[in-house]
Amino acid sequence: MALLSFKRKGAEAPDPVSPEVEAFLNGYSIEVMPRTAAKVEDFRALLPQGTRVYVAHIEGTPIEDMVATAARLNADGFKVMP
Structure with missing residues (x-):
């Protein structure tokens, strides 16, 4: 799981x-x-619920x-640390 994807198109999926x-x-x-x-559309697609996120x-x-940002992350189920 990554926030930024540097994978080359057509590259094989990792193990x-x-x-x-x-x-x-x-x-x-x-x-x-x-x-x-x-720039992140949905953190829930990237991180497990309850992940601690520092802003x-x-x-x-x-x-x-x-x-x-803190309110959005909190509403999405993350533990926000300002």
Whole structure:
């Protein structure tokens, strides 16, 4: 699962994730900027429900954008950490 796909068109699908890798990644968190989040149509298609998502503050980002991003992620079932 990736937010940005750098895969070449026509490339073979990767092997399924091993149970060991899946267990290692269980409970991970991610960080997203409001500007980047606006480009993601549906986080639910990318992340397991309940994933902790930190909303990064970059200088110049309006607080309203941060609040809107946090509200959207919360409504989609994620644990938001401003």
